Each structure stands twice: as structure tokens, then as C-alpha cells.
Amino acid sequence: MTMPGRLAGRRILVVEDEYFIASDLRRALGAEQAVVIGPVSSLAAGLELAERDGIDAALLDVNLEGDSSLAIADRLAARGVPFVFVTGYDDWALPDAYRHVRRVPKPFAVPTVLDALDQLLASEERP
Amino acid sequence: MRMEPRDETSLLATLARKNAVLEGINRIFHEALTAPSLEALGRVCLRVAEDVTGAAFSFMGEIDRATDTLDEIAISERGWTAFEAAKSDWPRGKVPTGLTIHGLYGRVLREGRGLIFNDAATHADRIGTPAGHPPLASFLGVPLHQNGAVIGMVGLGNRPGGFRDEDLAAAEELAPAIVQALRSKRAEMALRDSEEQRRLTLELVPAMLWRVDLNGLRIESNQQWHAITGQTDEQASAGGWMELIHPSEAGKVTRAFRRAYAAGEPVTVQCRVRQAEGGYRALLIRQVPVRDDAGQITHWLGAATDISDMQLLEERQRVLVAELQHRVRNILTVVRSVFARTVEGGESLDDVADHFRGRLDALARTQVSATLNASGTVDLENLIRDELLSVGVSDGPELSIAGPDVALPAGAVELLGLAVHELATNALKFGAFRSPGGSLSITWDVNVDGRSARRLDLRWTEQGVPAVPVGAARQGFGTELIEEALPYRLGAETRLEFRGGGVRCTIALPLSGDEEGA
Numbered sequence: 050m051t052m053p054g055r056l057a058g059r060r061i062l063v064v065e066d067e068y069f070i071a072s073d074l075r076r077a078l079g080a081e082q083a084v085v086i087g088p089v090s091s092l093a094a095g096l097e098l099a100e101r102d103g104i105d106a107a108l109l110d111v112n113l114e115g116d117s118s119l120a121i122a123d124r125l126a127a128r129g130v131p132f133v134f135v136t137g138y139d140d141w142a143l144p145d146a147y148r149h150v151r152r153v154p155k156p157f158a159v160p161t162v163l164d165a166l167d168q169l170l171a172s173e174e175r176p
Numbered sequence: 177m178r179m180e181p182r183d184e185t186s187l188l189a190t191l192a193r194k195n196a197v198l199e200g201i202n203r204i205f206h207e208a209l210t211a212p213s214l215e216a217l218g219r220v221c222l223r224v225a226e227d228v229t230g231a232a233f234s235f236m237g238e239i240d241r242a243t244d245t246l247d248e249i250a251i252s253e254r255g256w257t258a259f260e261a262a263k264s265d266w267p268r269g270k271v272p273t274g275l276t277i278h279g280l281y282g283r284v285l286r287e288g289r290g291l292i293f294n295d296a297a298t299h300a301d302r303i304g305t306p307a308g309h310p311p312l313a314s315f316l317g318v319p320l321h322q323n324g325a326v327i328g329m330v331g332l333g334n335r336p337g338g339f340r341d342e343d344l345a346a347a348e349e350l351a352p353a354i355v356q357a358l359r360s361k362r363a364e365m366a367l368r369d370s371e372e373q374r375r376l377t378l379e380l381v382p383a384m385l386w387r388v389d390l391n392g393l394r395i396e397s398n399q400q401w402h403a404i405t406g407q408t409d410e411q412a413s414a415g416g417w418m419e420l421i422h423p424s425e426a427g428k429v430t431r432a433f434r435r436a437y438a439a440g441e442p443v444t445v446q447c448r449v450r451q452a453e454g455g456y457r458a459l460l461i462r463q464v465p466v467r468d469d470a471g472q473i474t475h476w477l478g479a480a481t482d483i484s485d486m487q488l489l490e491e492r493q494r495v496l497v498a499e500l501q502h503r504v505r506n507i508l509t510v511v512r513s514v515f516a517r518t519v520e521g522g523e524s525l526d527d528v529a530d531h532f533r534g535r536l537d538a539l540a541r542t543q544v545s546a547t548l549n550a551s552g553t554v555d556l557e558n559l560i561r562d563e564l565l566s567v568g569v570s571d572g573p574e575l576s577i578a579g580p581d582v583a584l585p586a587g588a589v590e591l592l593g594l595a596v597h598e599l600a601t602n603a604l605k606f607g608a609f610r611s612p613g614g615s616l617s618i619t620w621d622v623n624v625d626g627r628s629a630r631r632l633d634l635r636w637t638e639q640g641v642p643a644v645p646v647g648a649a650r651q652g653f654g655t656e657l658i659e660e661a662l663p664y665r666l667g668a669e670t671r672l673e674f675r676g677g678g679v680r681c682t683i684a685l686p687l688s689g690d691e692e693g694a
Contacts, residue, residue: 068591156505
């Protein structure tokens with residue numbers, strides 16, 4: 050489970066087109082005292098938020114109302130922001146270049162997402 | 177040719193006839209090259225035979241071995257004219273077939289030698305002429321031989337003064353030439369038929385086919401390569417076709433062909449080829465060596481099949497499966513969230529079960545209706561009536577529904593359906609359908625804003641409802657759905673008021689330009 054406080058104060062971008070899922074994520078992150086950037090549901094809004102400074106990590110839904118969020122992933126990668134895919138896609142539906150990205154399959158339990166984020170941030174902290 | 181000249185005059189006459197026969201043979205072989213049909217060639221032969229014998233008309237026929245009857249190949253021009261003069265109703269140009277072998281011409285065929293009957297009208301073996309046939313005074317027949325067997329005959333009729341031995345001799349000299357001309361015409365036509373059939377076959381096969389020489393340089397194709405790439409055989413030859421292969425695959429294709437030519441083995445390679453109108457088509461290319469009896473490669477035959485559509489279908493299927501998976505998992509996640517929110521309301525287990533079932537059913541209805549038509553759109557009025565019906569409300573004086581036809585985009589159906597479900601359930605439990613004298617009006621219209629984007633404006637107005645406390649749980653989920661989820665997911669602007677007289681809700685929902693509507 051989450052190490053106490055690791056997410057506290059961290060700025061987490063959430064891009065997810067399904068309201069209920071986005072809302073669950075926001076609540077869960079809020080409970081961990083993380084700062085939620087977003088959530089937003091569209092590719093355009095996601096790309097815009099990805100340019101913001103101070104984002105520590107991101108949760109990305111791969112399919113946004115039919116658009117792929119991979120462009121956001123590319124932008125975040127270029128800026129050195131780690132991210133996790135939250136997706137209903139099997140591995141094979143993702144291009145090879147993204148196979149190494151951590152994934153949380155839908156439907157998910159909230160602790161699974163928090164765990165994934167926690168590990169992502171932990172590996173960032175290591176020099 | 178029999179030549180027994182008695183004097184100088186007849187020697188000259190004999191030479192002239194011999195010359196005429198040679199000229200005639202020359203004419204026959206010359207015409208054989210250009211005659212469009214066997215019948216046309218037959219008419220040329222008969223014309224020559226008439227010219228050298230002085231006959232008034234003639235015919236030519238061959239034996240049908242299967243039925244032992246005579247099929248005429250041709251009747252001469254003069255013959256047809258004579259038929260017309262005799263007021264024959266014989267259709268011109270249609271030569272008779274299946275004639276019994278008998279009478280004077282029968283004797284020529286049976287005996288296999290040339291015969292003259294200058295008493296044709298009275299000869300004991302005559303069978304008479306058929307109706308419409310010009311009267312026959314004299315007759316000369318010569319058999320046509322091939323490989324020692326009689327295959328047919330030429331019959332000449334009505335030489336003024338009767339036929340002479342030299343006429344028979346001339347006709348007999350023409351006969352082998354006629355046989356030869358007919359044979360080569362037949363062979364040529366058969367070849368043309370098979371060539372034509374081969375050409376048609378190549379054009380019919382929905383694939384690119386070609387023949388290429390031993391060195392893989394000169395290409396002859398069935399034109400389908402040209403149809404797709406715009407490249408002529410000449411341009412494709414000498415490696416020209418390689419220029420159309422997608423640059424990223426040119427190396428692979430070159431290597432495969434080089435290997436095949438070196439080893440004399442078949443080659444199969446898949447690659448993209450540039451089309452005439454731009455873009456690439458995926459082709460499956462095969463080429464095999466053709467060997468002679470000694471096993472030496474004489475040339476290569478190749479075929480290419482366009483597999484672009486197949487690849488497209490495979491890709492589409494892959495996308496569909498991925499999309500289906502995405503949707504299934506998404507809806508399960510939504511169901512999980514709806515369940516969590518329903519439980520959070522803190523109601524009794526019965527109420528939770530009741531509310532959850534209602535919401536689950538509403539989700540299920542929207543899933544079904546969104547898959548009913550190909551575009552995935554759903555008629556707004558149907559969606560509203562379905563939800564009202566699900567809580568037991570149908571037409572009545574307390575209900576009015578009015579608005580133009582609107583095809584809701586597939587993506588909006590789920591949430592809007594849930595929203596209407598929440599409003600309808602609330603109206604049944606606490607609002608317009610619970611209070612005597614309460615009424616509900618649902619109206620909508622489609623408006624175009626300043627940027628010419630279409631927008632649905634939906635109004636849900638309850639009246640005549642005494643103010644009652646609103647259930648916290650219902651307010652929780654329904655309110656969140658309308659005030660948060662619709663704006664978040666659909667970009668809608670919403671307003672929900674619980675006020676004296678009943679609930680009032682407005683939803684302004686952007687419709688994409690492609691969707692059909694009022």
C-alpha cells in the first residue's frame with residue numbers, strides 16, 4: 050500500500066474522458082492530499098495542461114472520446130514527467146514504443162492506481 | 177496436269193489454262209491470309225474454280241464424319257445470284273448443312289474422284305435440285321482429299337456447252353491448294369480463338385499477370401499493372417517496376433528477386449507499390465520460372481494480388497476488437513462508480529438495491545438503443561419516452577413532450593439517458609407524478625450559435641408540486657450527474673433547480689455538425 054504521505058502535495062495531472070472515473074480519481078488523490086491538475090476529458094485540454102510547470106506525475110486514459118492520448122504522453126515524456134496509463138486496452142493495442150509504460154487496466158480498484166503512482170514517484174526520487 | 181496438245185493453238189490454250197490455274201492458286205493463298213472467315217475463303221476458292229472452268233455457279237462442302245452428311249462451307253457469289261434469279265427464298269449467306277450424301281455429288285464423294293455429268297438434268301443418278309435451286313444442266317465435281325481420305329468436294333455447275341476434260345483437270349489441280357488454304361485458315365482461326373481466349377482470361381482474372389524474359393528484363397503484362405500503377409510494359413521492363421516499390425521495401429524486394437533469378441526458384445514477396453493516383457497499394461507478388469522439356473528456364477510468369485483491402489479489413493477488425501474491449505471495460509468501470517455512489521448515499525439496503533437496479537437498467541437501455549442503428553445515434557424523443565416508460569409514466573394530460581427530431585450522438589446517449597432516468601425517478605418519487613395536480617413538460621429545440629455550432633436546448637419543467645424535502649441520496653447522484661458529469665463529458669451547460677412548484681432543469685448540449693437533427 051501507499052507509503053504515508055508520498056503523494057501529499059504532489060501535483061498529479063489527470064486526463065480521463067469518463068466523468069465517473071475522473072471523479073473517483075480526483076477524490077482518491079484528494080484523500081491522499083495530492084493536488085489534482087484537471088481532470089480534463091479531451092485531448093486538447095490534456096495537451097494544454099501538459100505544458101504546465103510543476104507537474105510531478107500524470108494519469109492518462111489512452112482513449113479520449115475516440116482520440117488517442119499518446120500525443121500527451123509524448124509531450125510529458127519530452128518534459129521528463131512520468132506517467133501511468135489507465136486503460137481498457139490490452140497491451141497489443143498500444144504501439145511498441147509505449148509497451149514499457151506502466152499501465153493500470155480498467156476496471157481498476159483505486160488503491161491500484163495510487164500504488165502505481167506511488168511507485169512511479171518513488172523511482173523518480175531515487176538518484 | 178494432263179497436256180496432250182494436238183496443235184500449236186491448243187498448246188497455247190493449254191498453257192493459258194495452266195497459267196490461269198497457277199494464278200488462281202496464288203490468289204487462293206493470298207486471300208487465305210486476309211479472309212475474315214472460312215466461308216469467305218471458300219467463296220474466293222469457288223470464284224477461282226469458276227474462272228478456270230467457266231462454270232456458272234459452284235459450291236463447296238465437307239463431310240461431317242459423325243453424321244456422314246455433307247455440310248456446305250460456301251456457295252459462290254455467282255451461286256447466290258443464281259439462287260436469287262431462280263426466286264429462291266433461301267436466306268442469302270446461310271449455307272445448307274446436313275445434306276444426305278447421294279445423287280451426282282454423292283458419287284463424287286463416294287467414289288473419291290472427279291466426275292463430269294453434262295447430262296445432269298436427265299442422268300439416272302440425279303436426285304433433282306431442291307426448290308429454289310437454279311436448274312442444273314451440267315455438273316463437275318472434284319473431291320477434296322486430306323491424308324488420302326475424302327473430306328469434301330467442290331461442285332461446279334452449268335458451263336455453257338458442258339464441262340470438258342481440261343476443266344476437270346484444272347479443278348483437280350486447284351483442289352489440293354483449296355484443301356491447304358482451308359486447313360491453314362482453320363488453324364489460324366483456332367489459334368486466334370485460343371489467343372483471344374488467353375487474352376480474355378488474362379483480362380478477366382482480377383490479378384496482375386505478366387510474362388518476363390529469362391533475364392527478368394522484358395515484361396509483357398495483362399494491363400492490370402498499368403491500370404493500377406499507370407506504368408506501361410515498356411516502362412516496367414528492365415527493372416522500371418522497381419521504381420514504384422515503396423522505398424522502405426525496395427531492398428527486400430530486390431534481394432528476393434535477385435535470389436530467385438540466381439537459383440531459378442519461385443519468389444514470393446509482399447510489398448507496397450505506388451499507384452497512379454498517388455498513395456500505395458499492398459501487393460502480394462509471386463513469380464515462377466517456366467522450363468522447357470530439357471528443364472532449361474525459358475521465361476518467368478508472375479502474378480500480383482492486391483491485398484490492400486484485406487489488410488484494411490484486418491486492421492479495422494483489430495481496431496474494433498480493441499474498441500469493444502475499451503468500451504466493455506469502461507462501462508464496467510462506470511457501473512462500479514455508479515454503484516459506489518449509490519451506496520455512499522447511506523440509504524437502506526432495499527433503497528440502494530432499488531436505485532442501483534434502476535440506474536443499471538437505464539445504462540443497459542442506452543447501450544441497446546445506441547447499437548440499434550449503424551451510426552450509433554439515438555432519437556432524443558425515443559430516449560426520453562423509454563426512460564419515462566421505465567418508471568411507469570406514459571402519455572397523459574399531466575405530461576407534455578414537444579421538440580423536433582434530434583439524433584443524439586452515440587457518445588451523449590449514455591449520460592443523457594442516465595440524467596433523464598434520474599429526473600424521471602425523482603418526479604415519480606417526489607415530484608410531478610407523485611402530487612395530484614402535478615404536471616411535467618419536456619421541450620427542446622436545436623439552436624445554432626454564433627460560430628454555427630449546433631446546440632440542443634432541453635427543458636424539463638415540473639409544475640404544481642408542493643415543496644417537499646429532497647432526498648439527500650437522490651440529490652447526490654442525480655445532481656452530480658447533471659451538474660458535473662454532463663459538463664465534464666459532453667461539454668454541456670446545465671442548471672438544476674429544486675424550487676417551489678417542482679424541479680426545473682435545463683441542459684444545453686453541443687451537437688456535432690455531422691449529426692442529423694432538426
